[in-house]
Amino acid sequence: MKKLLNVLLCLSSLLMINSFVINKKTDFNETPTLINAKGIDIKKVIVGVPSYNAKFMLVTSEIEITGDAITTDDVNNLIKASVYSKVEQDYELITVLPLTFLIDGEKETKVVGKTGNKLEIKGIYSVLSVMEGAGLEVVDITVSALGDYYEVRNDNLDKNIGAIINLGHETTNVSVFSRGKLMNTETIQLGGINVDKDLAYMFNINVFDAREIKEKFASSHKRFIALNDVYEVKNTAGEVIKLNQIEVTEIVMDRLAELLRLAQKQILLLTKQNISYIVITGGLTEIRAFKNLVYEILGKDVIIYTEDTLGARNNKYTTSIGMIKYFIDKMEVRGKEYSMIDEQDEELLINPNNKNSKGKAGITKIFGNFIGTKED
Numbered sequence: 001m002k003k004l005l006n007v008l009l010c011l012s013s014l015l016m017i018n019s020f021v022i023n024k025k026t027d028f029n030e031t032p033t034l035i036n037a038k039g040i041d042i043k044k045v046i047v048g049v050p051s052y053n054a055k056f057m058l059v060t061s062e063i064e065i066t067g068d069a070i071t072t073d074d075v076n077n078l079i080k081a082s083v084y085s086k087v088e089q090d091y092e093l094i095t096v097l098p099l100t101f102l103i104d105g106e107k108e109t110k111v112v113g114k115t116g117n118k119l120e121i122k123g124i125y126s127v128l129s130v131m132e133g134a135g136l137e138v139v140d141i142t143v144s145a146l147g148d149y150y151e152v153r154n155d156n157l158d159k160n161i162g163a164i165i166n167l168g169h170e171t172t173n174v175s176v177f178s179r180g181k182l183m184n185t186e187t188i189q190l191g192g193i194n195v196d197k198d199l200a201y202m203f204n205i206n207v208f209d210a211r212e213i214k215e216k217f218a219s220s221h222k223r224f225i226a227l228n229d230v231y232e233v234k235n236t237a238g239e240v241i242k243l244n245q246i247e248v249t250e251i252v253m254d255r256l257a258e259l260l261r262l263a264q265k266q267i268l269l270l271t272k273q274n275i276s277y278i279v280i281t282g283g284l285t286e287i288r289a290f291k292n293l294v295y296e297i298l299g300k301d302v303i304i305y306t307e308d309t310l311g312a313r314n315n316k317y318t319t320s321i322g323m324i325k326y327f328i329d330k331m332e333v334r335g336k337e338y339s340m341i342d343e344q345d346e347e348l349l350i351n352p353n354n355k356n357s358k359g360k361a362g363i364t365k366i367f368g369n370f371i372g373t374k375e376d
Contacts, residue, residue, distance in 0.1 A: 044137045046323050048144045065115050070103075072112055072335035112335050139338075140327045144319045145175035145185040150329070151322030152279050152305050153180065162277035163270070165263045166319065167284035169193055172259055174266040176275070184270040188262050192284050195255045202251055203243060204235045214287065217245065218252040221296070224289035225249050253293060256284065260297045281305040283316030 061081040065074060101107065103114055148164045149157075158180040166173040169192045175185040192214070199210035199218075217231045225245040235241050267275065280294060280302060291304050307315045331338045 044139050046327055047138055047141045048147055048319055048323055069113050069115055075112065075334055110333065112333075140323075140330070142323055142326055143182075143185065144173055144323075145182055146326050147319040147322035148173070148175065148279075148281060149177055149180070149182065149322065150326040151307075151318045152281060152303075157277060157279070160276035161271070161273050162275045162279065163267045165260075165267075165278065165280045165282070167191065167256075167259060167263075167280065167282035168319075169283060169316070172263055172282070174263050174270065176267065176270045178273075186266050186270060188259070188266060190255075190259055190262070191282075195252055195284070198251050198255055199248065203233075203241065204237070205233055205241075206236060209233050213243065213248060214252060217243075217248060219245060219249040219288045220253060220256055220290040220293040222246065222249050222253055224292055252287065256287070256290075256293055257297060259284070260294065264298060277301075277303060279303045279305055281307070281315045281318040283314070285315045 061078055063074065063078050063081060067074075144166070145164070148166050152164060157177070161176070161178045164173075164175050164177065166175075170189075171191045172188040173185065174188065176183045192211075193207075195214050196207045196210040199205070199213055200207045203210070205213075213231055213233065217229070219225045227244075227246070229245045231243045231245075231248070232240055233243065267278070278298065278301075281304075284290070285304055294302050294304060305315060305318060307313055307318055307321070309317070309321050312321060328338070
């Protein structure tokens with residue numbers, strides 16, 4: 001039960017906060033409002049750093065195993081050693097992504113309980129100090145591309161080279177993976193908000209009405225429309241106008257086609273290798289007849305992901321849910337317990353009307369800053 005509650009709380013946090021710049025000199029104009037989940041104030045978050053703000057650094061490290069077998073302390077010490085004194089002055093490390101564990105030169109996925117001495121990883125810089133200054137405790141930070149992969153992954157993807165396209169609200173992220181490892185990622189500064197602005201401009205309506213039209217009325221392809229459907233909306237002059245699905249869809253289709261072609265070109269720039277798959281996800285994939293436009297531009301071998309997580313069955317949640325799965329996987333590799341709630345908060349979720357169960361006890365910190373200093 002507690003593990004399920006942790007996942008739900010993580011997801012709630014991620015729906016609030018999913019992107020931040022990473023240079024620690026950057027300030028926030030506003031402090032994020034904490035989410036209240038049935039009486040529990042969520043103060044711990046998993047943060048997704050936009051790929052275009054991330055800086056990658058390949059690092060390697062070796063340690064000697066003095067005990068009979070590798071322990072979780074050995075893994076944590078190895079991670080510390082791999083990044084010690086390698087972080088640039090204006091940046092803070094957000095996480096260490098293990099690419100490969102090697103035991104005596106042989107690759108291993110799970111190393112705890114075995115013996116070995118070498119690890120190669122990628123390091124990424126973060127906004128940890130900025131987030132804590134905003135009144136939130138960051139339990140994990142990662143790039144959005146990893147969240148995408150951990151949600152859409154399967155045995156076939158883990159064995160091949162391919163790309164994931166996430167058509168988001170403000171940006172479109174394109175990432176290339178090789179056998180489950182993030183090789184390269186790039187961000188196109190166009191997304192769903194540009195569709196909203198196109199509609200708002202063309203019909204002289206506000207952007208919020210435009211977004212509702214995009215999500216509830218528009219089609220991604222003009223072949224798949226209802227000729228007699230009409231949408232009534234007030235323009236900025238206060239006049240009621242009637243929009244037909246043809247004119248709305250033509251605008252949406254043009255922008256979506258542009259995004260797909262730009263993503264296709266970006267894949268070619270990110271890797272020269274032949275790819276075995278392209279997975280497309282993100283909120284824009286929820287627009288009616290999206291697959292028909294994709295098949296026309298990219299071919300029918302493209303996989304359009306379908307988010308089926310209970311309570312979050314929409315592709316706009318793909319990154320958030322994947323980040324939770326990545327966090328859980330990372331904790332299991334390190335042999336660590338994790339909990340974002342204490343027993344009193346758990347009781348509040350189960351019995352929200354029992355106000356007496358909420359005390360002053362804080363949530364136990366789930367793990368220390370294991371990427372702090374070499375001496376920690």
